[in-house]
Amino acid sequence: MQPTNRRSTCRKPARKSVQLHCRRGALGLGADLAVEFLDVSEGGVKLVAKEQLQAGDEVEIILEGHGLRGPIRRLGEVRWVLPEDGSGYRAGVRFQKLISYRDVQSVSL
Numbered sequence: 001m002q003p004t005n006r007r008s009t010c011r012k013p014a015r016k017s018v019q020l021h022c023r024r025g026a027l028g029l030g031a032d033l034a035v036e037f038l039d040v041s042e043g044g045v046k047l048v049a050k051e052q053l054q055a056g057d058e059v060e061i062i063l064e065g066h067g068l069r070g071p072i073r074r075l076g077e078v079r080w081v082l083p084e085d086g087s088g089y090r091a092g093v094r095f096q097k098l099i100s101y102r103d104v105q106s107v108s109l
Contacts, residue, residue, distance in 0.1 A: 015108060021064075060074070
């Protein structure tokens with residue numbers, strides 16, 4: 001039996017020219033935990049983090065780079081975390097407020 005895809009928005013692979021920053025909490029203070037930006041949708045992102053995050057953690061996500069009108073900032077909630085082989089932790093973050101389809105197109109392949 002195939003698992004059901006429960007996502008409400010479609011994921012797209014991230015452009016390598018776009019940087020993702022991830023910081024704990026709503027104030028955006030502290031170290032950038034992001035190592036790699038994997039994919040994006042209107043509702044969230046998948047990333048690799050340096051440190052283990054916990055499901056339910058609040059984080060600030062900032063997307064910036066070539067082709068964007070300016071940085072995209074969103075608060076989000078960590079939904080799941082899986083260890084990566086020797087290079088951190090893969091995590092899914094759901095945005096508290098959706099980003100536009102236009103912004104998804106700007107940061108994805």
